[in-house]
Amino acid sequence: MKLRPDNPGKTLLRLFSYFRFNKFLFIAGLLSIIFSSIAQIAANGLLSPIIDSLIEGRGWPVFIRYILIMAVLVVLISLAQYLGNLSMARLAQRTVHKIREEMFSHMEKLPVSFFDQHPHGELMSTFTNDVDMLNQALEQSTSQVTISVVTVVGTFAMMLYLSPILTLVVVGMLIFMLLAVKYVGQRSAKNFRYQQ
Missing domain, CATH: 1.20.5 (Single alpha-helices involved in coiled-coils or other helix-helix interfaces)
Structure with a gap:
């Protein structure tokens, strides 16, 4: 059995094309992760005004207002992260389920000689271990890449705003x-x- 694809780019595109079967989960997960990352940057940006309000002695009402805004942001971040992780987990599971169905359907059409040339353990390993690893990769990598990109862009934008x-x-x-x-x-x- 071939272990490495000839064209990794095409393989990834084909893999991500399975997301079209669950567009709602993909969009919901992506938007939740993006919102969570932006809210995280905004919460970090609030630290400066909070500290300034204490140092400059603007009074407790200003300080409490900032703290309440921070608390709301923290709740929204937690909720968005939960929804994002849940959406991505379900998306990965449904994608892997679809891939397993296609693999099984394809195997039913293969000639008997194919099964004579490949050990049963090798085929079972592909159906279980390899597909489970694919599930983990889809669940974690998609969200991590999105978080990283949004965080880098957002942090750079915040830095430009604070001090070009x-x-x-x-x-x-x-x-x-x-x-x-x-x-x-x-x-x-x-x-x-x-x-x-």
Whole structure:
């Protein structure tokens, strides 16, 4: 049995095409995760006004108002994360169920010689272990990638809003660090090959 796909990109696209059978769950999960990430960034952005209100002595009413807004955001974040995780878990389970049905239907059409050439354990492993791993990957990777992208974009936007100059300094330092890591990595690889 072939373990690696010829074209991983096409394989991923085909895999994600199964989401069309459960569009509502996919959209609901995606929107919940995006909302949760944005609300998390907004909650972090509230820390500065809360601390400023205490230092500048604006009074308890202002402080309490900020705390109430923060509490509402925390509740919304928790609810959105729960709904997002639930939607993605159900989406993954239904997608895997559909894949298992198609696999079983395909196997019924295979000639007897196929089963003679492949051990039963190998086929059962594909039906159970491999598909279970696919379920975990679909459930976790989709939400994690979405959270990461929204968090990076949102944090960068918040940094630009708070201090464009400081943002440029941070971006410049990151570019310098990436170039330095690339240079050191290439030199280390050459020296390692030379020592071998």
